[in-house]
Amino acid sequence: MTKILVLYHSSTDNTKQMAQFIAEGAGQLTGAEVRLRSIEEANHEDLDWCEGMALGSPTHYGCVSWQMKQWWDEQPIENWGMRDGKIGCVFSSAGAWGGGQEWTCMSLLSILINYGFLVFGLTDYTGERFSAHYGAIAAGPPEEDRPQQACRRLGLRLAEWTSTMIHGNPNSHPLNQNYERFQDLGE
Numbered sequence: 764m765t766k767i768l769v770l771y772h773s774s775t776d777n778t779k780q781m782a783q784f785i786a787e788g789a790g791q792l793t794g795a796e797v798r799l800r801s802i803e804e805a806n807h808e809d810l811d812w813c814e815g816m817a818l819g820s821p822t823h824y825g826c827v828s829w830q831m832k833q834w835w836d837e838q839p840i841e842n843w844g845m846r847d848g849k850i851g852c853v854f855s856s857a858g859a860w861g862g863g864q865e866w867t868c869m870s871l872l873s874i875l876i877n878y879g880f881l882v883f884g885l886t887d888y889t890g891e892r893f894s895a896h897y898g899a900i901a902a903g904p905p906e907e908d909r910p911q912q913a914c915r916r917l918g919l920r921l922a923e924w925t926s927t928m929i930h931g932n933p934n935s936h937p938l939n940q941n942y943e944r945f946q947d948l949g950e
C-alpha cells in the first residue's frame with residue numbers, strides 16, 4: 764500500500780474542503796491508502812505512518828495559522844531527522860485571490876523541508892489559466908471547478924510520486940500516465 768496522509772488545519776472548513784478533494788485525488792491511484800486528518804485528530808504516529816503527505820493551512824496574514832505552527836513546534840524533538848525521505852506537498856485557502864496563498868504554501872514547504880520531506884509542486888495546468896505550481900490554492904471554499912481539479916491532481920500526484928519514489932514502482936511515474944498532464948495553458 765502507498766500510505767498517504769492529508770493533514771490540515773481549518774477554522775471555517777475551507778481548507779478542510781480542499782483536503783477532502785486532495786484525499787479523493789490520492790485515492791484514485793490503485794493501492795493508495797489515504798488518511799484524512801485535522802491537526803486536532805492527528806499526532807506523531809500519523810507522521811510516522813505516512814509515506815507521503817499533503818499539508819494544508821488557511822492563510823493567516825500571509826503565513827501558516829498559529830495552530831498549524833504550534834502543531835509542528837510540539838512534535839517530539841527526538842523524531843526530528845527520523846522522518847527523512849517522505850514525499851510532501853502543500854495547499855492553502857485565503858480569503859481572496861492574491862491574498863497570500865502562495866506565501867503560505869512556501870511556509871508550509873519550509874516546514875516540510877526542515878522535517879526531511881522531499882517536496883514537489885505541479886507542472887500541470889489543471890484549468891484555464893490555473894496551476895498549482897507551489898501547491899493547491901483556493902479563495903474561500905473550493906467551490907469552482909478549477910481549484911477542485913487542482914486539489915484532486917495534487918493528491919493524485921502525491922500518490923504517484925510516493926509509489927514511484929518510496930516503492931520503486933515505475934508504472935506510477937507521472938510521465939507514464941495516460942491522462943492529460945498539460946491542459947489548457949491559458950494562451
Ligand SMILES: Cc1cc2nc3c(=O)[nH]c(=O)nc-3n(C[C@H](O)[C@H](O)[C@H](O)COP(=O)(O)O)c2cc1C
Nearest residue numbers: 773774775776777778821823824825857858859862
Ligand atoms: C487571523 C486571520 C488572518 C487572515 N489573513 C488573511 C490573509 O492574509 N489573506 C487573505 O486573503 N485572507 C486572510 N484570512 C482569511 C482566511 O484565509 C480565509 O477565510 C480562509 O478561507 C479560511 O480558511 P479555513 O476555513 O480553512 O479556516 C485571514 C483570516 C484570519 C482568521
